[in-house]
Amino acid sequence: MLDRMRARRAESRPGADHTVRVLRAVAGLGDDLREGLSGRGGTQAAKRLRRLLQARTVVLADLDGPVATAGPAPQGDEADALAALLAQTYEQAALARRPPWCAVPLLVADDLTGAIAVRYGDGPAGSARDGDPAREAELDALAPLVARALDHAALRRARSRIAQAELRTLRAQISPHFLHNALAVIGARIRTDPDRARTLLNDFADYLRYNFSTKGDYATVADELQAIQTYLELQRARFDDRMDLTVRMAPEILPVAIPFLVIQPLVENAVRHGLEPKPGPGSISVSGYGEGPLCVIEIEDDGVGMDPAYAQALLAGTGPPKDAAGDVGRRRVGLANVDERLRTVYGPEYGLVIETAPGSGTKVVVRVPRFQRGVLAT
Numbered sequence: 001m002l003d004r005m006r007a008r009r010a011e012s013r014p015g016a017d018h019t020v021r022v023l024r025a026v027a028g029l030g031d032d033l034r035e036g037l038s039g040r041g042g043t044q045a046a047k048r049l050r051r052l053l054q055a056r057t058v059v060l061a062d063l064d065g066p067v068a069t070a071g072p073a074p075q076g077d078e079a080d081a082l083a084a085l086l087a088q089t090y091e092q093a094a095l096a097r098r099p100p101w102c103a104v105p106l107l108v109a110d111d112l113t114g115a116i117a118v119r120y121g122d123g124p125a126g127s128a129r130d131g132d133p134a135r136e137a138e139l140d141a142l143a144p145l146v147a148r149a150l151d152h153a154a155l156r157r158a159r160s161r162i163a164q165a166e167l168r169t170l171r172a173q174i175s176p177h178f179l180h181n182a183l184a185v186i187g188a189r190i191r192t193d194p195d196r197a198r199t200l201l202n203d204f205a206d207y208l209r210y211n212f213s214t215k216g217d218y219a220t221v222a223d224e225l226q227a228i229q230t231y232l233e234l235q236r237a238r239f240d241d242r243m244d245l246t247v248r249m250a251p252e253i254l255p256v257a258i259p260f261l262v263i264q265p266l267v268e269n270a271v272r273h274g275l276e277p278k279p280g281p282g283s284i285s286v287s288g289y290g291e292g293p294l295c296v297i298e299i300e301d302d303g304v305g306m307d308p309a310y311a312q313a314l315l316a317g318t319g320p321p322k323d324a325a326g327d328v329g330r331r332r333v334g335l336a337n338v339d340e341r342l343r344t345v346y347g348p349e350y351g352l353v354i355e356t357a358p359g360s361g362t363k364v365v366v367r368v369p370r371f372q373r374g375v376l377a378t
Contacts, residue, residue: 029149036153037061037106037114042068049116049146053139059117061086061103071119082117089115095140102136104143108151116143178272182207185238200237203230211261220377221288221295222254224263228286231264235271243275244283253288256295256370257377259341266299266352266364269335274303274362295370300363311354311362315339346372 028048032041037060050058050070057071059082066082074082085098090112095104103117118139120132182204189197210227229247236243267286275282288297314335339352346368356362 038067046070057119062114106147206230218257219260242281246285248287250289253295270301274301297366302361305360
């Protein structure tokens, strides 16, 4: 009985090992093809496929011809034959044969993107390893997995372009209202308090320099904190120091990298739409701390607040249209923009959380991983 069990285990192991190899190869292809067929990982992808298929040569091609080769590269007449095979594959959009080669097309989002061409055997055309239906079926089944890796890579690149476009949009949303008020505050203090005016002017220059910085898509929490403090100093001067400010950041989160211009727009929103409409003094607090693997940042004000359903509409980008001054529009773009960028970088579970009610102020919470692959401040 024991011998029979061992025999069954031995028989089943090769298939299981092959499945594991396929899964690992497919996972690796996702990284290899991050930049597409002609990217820096194309050759590594061809090598990975060659090992998986146990082939003599694997060629990855786009619509213009071969872009990556693993194994002995075809030369002379064989190269011409491969070019003819690729043309046939693209024309038929199906597996094609031209011994000792066969090729399958790569369809990404139903668009023809390229092909995988394989030569299995070392012998002449028609050898036992060439034209093997089982091997061709394996190649035909593998092609959609490679195409899926290319599709995911294209989506990642598209998300990156969208995030960069959203960041440019956010930079363009600096309120003329704020710029006018900041300059007016500085101008009013030039004669009465020139030292304070000089300090505020430096703060204003630092604010503009940070907002229009082109150093990268990510910054540290410390960088964002410095930008917040310069902005709040300008606003406190405008409010004649009737604004109570509290900023508390745990030291362990200061080096954490986050998307550029995430915290500052939320602080600006709290001042512009929470405290400005409120009669009398107001307060705003910015705090940050570590929560296990997460970095948590909270922006809270005791301003006028808003209806929770309205806040949800702002995040969804479906709030009311902007008024004549464009104020509601800037608020909607700012919150929705930050929320969308967080979800794009970290995943759908990492958007903004807003706690608010009319007359009860507003609290906005940002939770992001303290360490995320690809998120590095430069």
